[in-house]
Amino acid sequence: MARSEKKTAVRKAAAADEGNRRAELIRAAGRLFVDKGFDATTIRDIADAVGMRSGSPFYHFKSKQDMLKAVMIEGLTAALEAQQAAVAGLKDPEEKFRALVRSHLRIILEDHTEFPVLLYEWRALSDESRAEVIAVKDRYEAVWQPVLRELKKAGRIADDGKVARLLLFGALNWVVQWYRPGGGSSIEQIAERAIELFLCGKTDKR
Amino acid sequence: MARSEKKTAVRKAAAADEGNRRAELIRAAGRLFVDKGFDATTIRDIADAVGMRSGSPFYHFKSKQDMLKAVMIEGLTAALEAQQAAVAGLKDPEEKFRALVRSHLRIILEDHTEFPVLLYEWRALSDESRAEVIAVKDRYEAVWQPVLRELKKAGRIADDGKVARLLLFGALNWVVQWYRPGGGSSIEQIAERAIELFLCGKTDKR
DNA sequence: CCTACCGATCGGTAGG
DNA sequence: CCTACCGATCGGTAGG
CATH class of the missing domain: 1.10.357.10 (Tetracycline Repressor, domain 2)
Incomplete structure (x- = not known):
């Protein structure tokens, strides 16, 4: 029981973290899209803005x-x-x-x-x-x-x-x-x- | 005299032709920019629209x-x-x-x-x-x-x-x-x- | 989430 | 205006 509780807690924390990163990406992308336009904004710009490497946003968005x-x-x-x-x-x-x-x-x-x-x-x-x-x-x-x-x-x-x-x-x-x-x-x-x-x-x- | 007249005529015709091609490019580019946006339009799209090869528009625009x-x-x-x-x-x-x-x-x-x-x-x-x-x-x-x-x-x-x-x-x-x-x-x-x-x-x- | 990478495309140029 | 090409960049992926 204690073990499964712990597991659930960990899973929840991880889910919250993922949600946060996702939200950060949305915010950063939004700002860049407003400033430079969608086409002129690169995935690398967005990744930079949140301190990720260029491939990582695709973990959150397909x-x-x-x-x-x-x-x-x-x-x-x-x-x-x-x-x-x-x-x-x-x-x-x-x-x-x-x-x-x-x-x-x-x-x-x-x-x-x-x-x-x-x-x-x-x-x-x-x-x-x-x-x-x-x-x-x-x-x-x-x-x-x-x-x-x-x-x-x-x-x-x-x-x-x-x-x-x-x-x-x-x-x-x-x-x-x-x-x-x-x-x-x-x-x-x-x-x-x-x-x-x-x-x-x-x-x-x- | 006849020769220089001819030369002038040829030069004028060439200038008019160049102007026409330029105008065609502007019109085609305008339509594409309206439809797809500037970033999403490629030089190749524009060249295609007027029957040129991809490098040729740069003869008219730098x-x-x-x-x-x-x-x-x-x-x-x-x-x-x-x-x-x-x-x-x-x-x-x-x-x-x-x-x-x-x-x-x-x-x-x-x-x-x-x-x-x-x-x-x-x-x-x-x-x-x-x-x-x-x-x-x-x-x-x-x-x-x-x-x-x-x-x-x-x-x-x-x-x-x-x-x-x-x-x-x-x-x-x-x-x-x-x-x-x-x-x-x-x-x-x-x-x-x-x-x-x-x-x-x-x-x-x- | 990172590393390492790929295929495709793009603006632009040299030389004729 | 064409041919042939280049360097750079970009979205996206495999494998960990």
């Missing part, structure tokens, strides 16, 4: 493609959680909307997230991986839908259709292209401008 | 980087011309704005343009090339500035600052990511939605 998928799903999952926390307890649709915009910008711009990889390496994903990632992405976007519908009902946005939603995401996602931390505008300021742009019928309802 | 720069400047120049033609003769700021939005979407979405390369391969550009491309890009964006200022004065948009302008470009540029020809929405329909989104104070000024 291919570079597989790492990309893992990075994206990790980023999406973190985003999904942040988003749910942001709107939790809010009732007013405009407040919810403001919270979603702010949360989305933070996820995209704060540099400890792997999320932006999703935005720019979509093309590098294999067809099979893409299907898996889309499933999580749909869950993320689904949170916006009812909020937009309520805003439409309240007359605060002109349209809540698919095109309008994609234009909105575009304006927000594009920010990764030009935002520089410590630059002209803070994340909060950009969020304010964006909200103002989308809810523009706002102040002049007499 | 490096792959150089081709990328040429593709971007070509795309920007075409866009600049299309844009100027679109607003020529228009007086009303709202009309000008509508024309600019439509022109921009056409340039981005109609598949004979190299413009989208600019949007997604910015990172692949070397620092030196980037400076050259930025100069042309600034001229393109400069056309929007006075139009937005007039719209602001007329109370049709909330803000004409840098952030607002970038959010606007973001919404439009992002369309490349999801637009599919023959899909749910036409370019004109998307343009309408975008204009409606940006000029949202419009219809309800009593």
